[in-house]
Amino acid sequence: MALVPRPLTAEAFAPYGEVFAVPEAVGVRTSFDRGLANLKPHVPASLSIILAAPVPQPVVVEVIERHVFTSQSFVPMAAARWVIVVAPGTAEDRPDLAAAEAFLPAPGQGITLAPGTWHAPLTVLDAPSPFALLMWRDYGSEDEEVIAMPAIAVAL
16 A cells, blocks of 8 residues: 655644644744643643654555544654654544555644544654654553554655
C-alpha cells in the first residue's frame, strides 16, 4: 500500500484534529485552542522540544500510535518539510489502515491531533528540524498506545 500525501488543509484534516498556521498579517495574534483537549483534568501540560531527525526515503511507516486522553500538537520551529500520516479508528478500537491518509504541511503550518487519533510518529523529510510538542502527560502507559503495523509507503 502506498499513500500519496496531499496538501494539509483545515477541511481535509478536520476528522483528525486542527490545523494552525502563522498569521499572514504582522502583529495579528490568532488562537488555535479549539483542538486542545485533556480528558484527564489532573494531568499536567507538557511542552517538549525535539530536534527531529529526518527519516530515510522512500518513507515507510511501520508503527502507528495514539494518545487516548490528550491532544498532541506539533509546532515546527523552523522551516521544515514533514509529512503526517493519520488513520481513523475502527469499531474494534484499532487503526483503519486501509483508510489512512498522508498530508504535507506547508511552511508555517502545524497541527493538533485530537485525543485518540491514530498517527505515525513525527516524520521529518530532509534535514534535522526543531519542533515543539504540546500535550498533557501523566507518564503512565494507559494514554500512549504504540503498535506495529504492515508497512505503508509514502510516495513523495
